[in-house]
Amino acid sequence: SSVFVVRGLAKTYVMGEVSVPALQDVDLDLYSGELVVLLGPSGSGKSTLLNILGGLDRASAGEVVCDGWNLTRAGDRELTAFRREVVGFVFQFYNLIPSLTARENVAIVTEIAADPMAPHEALDLVGLGGRLDHFPAQLSGGEQQRVAIARAIAKRPRVLLCDEPTGALDSSTGVIVLQVLERINRELGTTTAVITHNAGIAAMADRVVQMSDGRIQSIRENGSRLAPS
Numbered sequence: 001s002s003v004f005v006v007r008g009l010a011k012t013y014v015m016g017e018v019s020v021p022a023l024q025d026v027d028l029d030l031y032s033g034e035l036v037v038l039l040g041p042s043g044s045g046k047s048t049l050l051n052i053l054g055g056l057d058r059a060s061a062g063e064v065v066c067d068g069w070n071l072t073r074a075g076d077r078e079l080t081a082f083r084r085e086v087v088g089f090v091f092q093f094y095n096l097i098p099s100l101t102a103r104e105n106v107a108i109v110t111e112i113a114a115d116p117m118a119p120h121e122a123l124d125l126v127g128l129g130g131r132l133d134h135f136p137a138q139l140s141g142g143e144q145q146r147v148a149i150a151r152a153i154a155k156r157p158r159v160l161l162c163d164e165p166t167g168a169l170d171s172s173t174g175v176i177v178l179q180v181l182e183r184i185n186r187e188l189g190t191t192t193a194v195i196t197h198n199a200g201i202a203a204m205a206d207r208v209v210q211m212s213d214g215r216i217q218s219i220r221e222n223g224s225r226l227a228p229s
């Protein structure tokens with residue numbers, strides 16, 4: 001079944017007299033439990049698409065529906081509720097609160113969720129069960145990103161949206177972060193979309209969506225998905 005149904009999606013950024021077409025004619029389904037990788041050159045519309053899926057930005061035309069939430073018709077309050085209840089986000093920069101420990105950074109989210117994991121459970125899932133009381137400055141970049149992933153999954157989101165989660169990491173650390181995302185998808189069944197520049201990680205995905213000039217150029221199925229190595 002489809003978690004997301006996207007039809008005829010278009011997005012144009014208007015800045016004064018200049019219009020930038022960022023997405024055109026995008027049709028896409030995200031199926032329950034799958035892991036999708038979005039590839040494409042800089043400026044091809046990947047972040048714009050992910051932001052619209054996550055209710056961070058609005059479409060200019062078309063329809064985006066997620067589990068009965070119609071994002072194209074939702075008001076601001078409904079979009080805020082959608083982001084809070086349905087979506088986990090992971091970005092390139094970890095946005096952890098420096099004065100809080102790993103456990104406390106995760107607890108911020110679990111305190112307002114309906115059916116959250118315990119913070120230590122989420123941190124265990126990302127391999128940081130031994131770093132619960134470390135502050136962000138005491139953790140490596142890869143570990144900080146894993147805390148950010150724990151924070152994103154602790155509320156048990158329906159979908160996990162990741163925008164270049166390895167963009168600030170060296171390649172071997174990036175692989176560890178991708179392995180964590182792959183394992184979470186497999187073990188929790190969280191529908192996951194990951195933007196990356198690294199075509200080498202496509203092997204971990206169920207499907208690879210290739211974007212170009214604001215359009216979906218191709219969608220490739222991967223019948224024999226592997227953990228990245």
Ligand code: ADP
Nearest residue numbers: 013020021022041042043044045046047048049
């Ligand atoms: P990608 O994630 O593939 O690098 P983006 O979705 O960020 O692509 O950008 C798609 C296009 O939209 C680009 O031409 C970019 O310059 C433009 N764009 C993105 N965000 C904005 C914005 N906030 N205002 C104006 N133009 C934007």
Ligand code: ADP
Nearest residue numbers: 131134137138139140141142143144172173176
């Ligand atoms: P990674 O390959 O994940 O980036 P590093 O090799 O950078 O990991 O770090 C290895 C270990 O050193 C980690 O377990 C981390 O907790 C610790 N560490 C890294 N930076 C710091 C720091 N500034 N203060 C204390 N411990 C650190």
